[in-house]
Amino acid sequence: xxxxxxxxxxxxxxxxxxxxxxxxxxxxxxxxxxxxxxxxxxxxxxxxxxxxxxxxxxxxxxxxxxxxxxxxxxxxxxxxxxxxxxxxxxxxxxxxxxxxxxxxxxxxxxxxxxxxxxxxxxxxxxxxxxxxxxxxxxxxxxxxxxxxxxxxxxxxxxxxxxxxxxxxxxxxxxxxxxxxxxxxxxxxxxxxxxxxxxxxxxxxxxxxxxxxxxx
Amino acid sequence: xxxxxxxxxxxxxxxxxxxxxxxxxxxxxxxxxxxxxxxxxxxxxxxxxxxxxxxxxxxxxxxxxxxxxxxxxxxxxxxxxxxxxxxxxxxxxxxxxxxxxxxxxxxxxxxxxxxxxxxxxxxxxxxxxxxxxxxxxxxxxxxxxxxxxxxxxxxxxxxxxxxxxxxxxxxxxxxxxxxxxxxxxxxxxxxxxxxxxxxxxxxxxxxxxxxxxxxxxxxxxxxxxxxxxxxxxxxxxxxxxxxxxxxxxxxxxxxxxxxxxxxxxxxxxxxxxxxxxxxxxxxxxxxxxxxxxxxxxxxxxxxxxxxxxxxxxxxxxxxxx
Numbered sequence: 001x002x003x004x005x006x007x008x009x010x011x012x013x014x015x016x017x018x019x020x021x022x023x024x025x026x027x028x029x030x031x032x033x034x035x036x037x038x039x040x041x042x043x044x045x046x047x048x049x050x051x052x053x054x055x056x057x058x059x060x061x062x063x064x065x066x067x068x069x070x071x072x073x074x075x076x077x078x079x080x081x082x083x084x085x086x087x088x089x090x091x092x093x094x095x096x097x098x099x100x101x102x103x104x105x106x107x108x109x110x111x112x113x114x115x116x117x118x119x120x121x122x123x124x125x126x127x128x129x130x131x132x133x134x135x136x137x138x139x140x141x142x143x144x145x146x147x148x149x150x151x152x153x154x155x156x157x158x159x160x161x162x163x164x165x166x167x168x169x170x171x172x173x174x175x176x177x178x179x180x181x182x183x184x185x186x187x188x189x190x191x192x193x194x195x196x197x198x199x200x201x202x203x204x205x206x207x208x209x210x211x212x213x214x215x
Numbered sequence: 216x217x218x219x220x221x222x223x224x225x226x227x228x229x230x231x232x233x234x235x236x237x238x239x240x241x242x243x244x245x246x247x248x249x250x251x252x253x254x255x256x257x258x259x260x261x262x263x264x265x266x267x268x269x270x271x272x273x274x275x276x277x278x279x280x281x282x283x284x285x286x287x288x289x290x291x292x293x294x295x296x297x298x299x300x301x302x303x304x305x306x307x308x309x310x311x312x313x314x315x316x317x318x319x320x321x322x323x324x325x326x327x328x329x330x331x332x333x334x335x336x337x338x339x340x341x342x343x344x345x346x347x348x349x350x351x352x353x354x355x356x357x358x359x360x361x362x363x364x365x366x367x368x369x370x371x372x373x374x375x376x377x378x379x380x381x382x383x384x385x386x387x388x389x390x391x392x393x394x395x396x397x398x399x400x401x402x403x404x405x406x407x408x409x410x411x412x413x414x415x416x417x418x419x420x421x422x423x424x425x426x427x428x429x430x431x432x433x434x435x436x437x438x439x440x441x442x443x444x445x446x447x448x449x450x451x452x453x454x455x456x457x458x459x460x461x462x463x464x465x466x467x468x469x470x471x472x473x474x475x476x477x478x479x480x481x482x483x484x485x486x487x488x489x490x491x492x493x494x495x496x497x498x499x500x501x502x503x504x505x506x507x508x509x510x511x512x513x514x515x516x517x518x519x520x521x522x523x524x525x526x527x528x529x530x531x532x533x534x535x536x
Binding site: 085086087088090188193 | 352386484
């Protein structure tokens with residue numbers, strides 16, 4: 001879709017809704033988006049923005065392939081897939097961290113291959129490769145906390161927000177892999193051909209998000 | 216037999232248009248075979264943008280590769296003679312992909328020998344004219360390894376941190392550059408310069424001015440002098456309308472030094488042209504010469520221009536003169 005519109009991919013869910021609120025605040029509102037219907041694409045001809053909701057882990061693909069010019073995505077997805085995109089600003093929302101967690105009494109035995117259960121095999125591999133630690137990855141799609149409890153893995157690499165779920169299951173986060181928050185990303189070619197529009201959006205969003213930290 | 220223009224695919228048309236262009240500048244056609252000994256790529260893997268290589272064994276049991284790149288073969292075979300050699304090629308290259316493997320059409324040119332400023336400007340002008348003949352809305356972005364790497368070298372000597380900084384620069388991530396710099400002993404002046412440099416983007420005259428303000432040492436100054444010289448020649452020839460500077464463009468430092476550039480056509484989400492100065496590669500291959508060149512990736516053209524031909528009323532203009 002190569003026209004004057006800026007195509008924006010938002011992640012479905014709470015993070016996407018907070019991100020849209022920031023866009024709205026910056027003057028890129030699109031009233032249609034609040035209507036309850038089954039439409040997938042929403043546009044506003046006044047301010048030339050077009051929004052669509054996609055699965056959070058797909059935002060980076062839409063932007064990298066140019067179907068969306070810009071998008072909102074968690075740093076976890078960027079670290080996992082390492083898409084070839086520009087990372088324009090930190091929204092300072094959806095703040096959490098990627099951490100290694102294990103049972104409270106766990107001690108790492110360097111003689112054994114460490115079994116790591118995770119939804120993020122790329123991040124886990126990279127993290128342990130830097131430490132030259134041999135690991136076996138067990139890729140799961142949900143309920144990661146279950147893995148160490150059932151002896152499926154020694155540790156997990158997962159997103160930790162408050163640590164409550166971990167604590168309730170007798171797990172504890174003992175290493176931080178990376179801090180995570182939502183980022184505004186841009187397709188590299190769109191950034192060049194729609195430079196004025198995209199840099200303006202990025203500047204406004206960045207200013208609003210900086211004010212938010214000061215609060 | 217006469218050739219009917221309408222029977223050609225956009226990429227095929229582009230091949231002929233570009234061939235005319237390069238021949239008119241005195242570049243000679245260089246023909247290479249589809250196969251090369253795998254060893255050449257094994258030794259120079261990081262020169263390849265795509266590391267996937269398709270291999271097979273020949274009847275003598277040697278490990279062979281379907282060429283993933285043409286430049287390496289040309290450099291390997293070119294004779295160490297006096298003077299400058301100018302060649303162009305149009306070949307298919309082979310890459311692995313998620314669905315098996317792909318054949319990609321590539322056209323490009325190489326200039327080997329004494330690479331003076333005027334020759335660098337000629338090669339970039341040809342890149343500019345190549346895209347001008349293919350797509351109406353295009354951009355050529357230039358960068359200089361000496362500037363961006365000069366800023367990075369001034370911040371740290373740690374190769375691990377350098378690698379992290381290069382990734383952050385390529386992502387134009389101002390915040391991340393600052394965060395990584397905070398782990399080093401570099402002063403604010405240096406970290407601010409790099410963070411600022413990676414987000415700079417725009418017309419050469421504006422960006423050069425801003426870059427002068429953040430330049431930190433003799434190396435970065437020299438890189439900017441180089442860039443300025445090229446931009447001046449380009450502007451004398453009226454080739455600056457679609458020219459931009461972008462210091463976030465980086466290539467592998469083991470092969471590239473000096474000017475590097477990329478080309479884009481509106482509607483194609485990846486770069487369609489990529490090139491630069493690669494003296495370091497020649498040095499690695501034991502040749503005592505300079506070299507500059509670029510490649511145009513023609514495979515994405517068909518989808519873009521075919522869809523335009525059918526949808527736009529003004530589409531379908533002949534691009535073969």
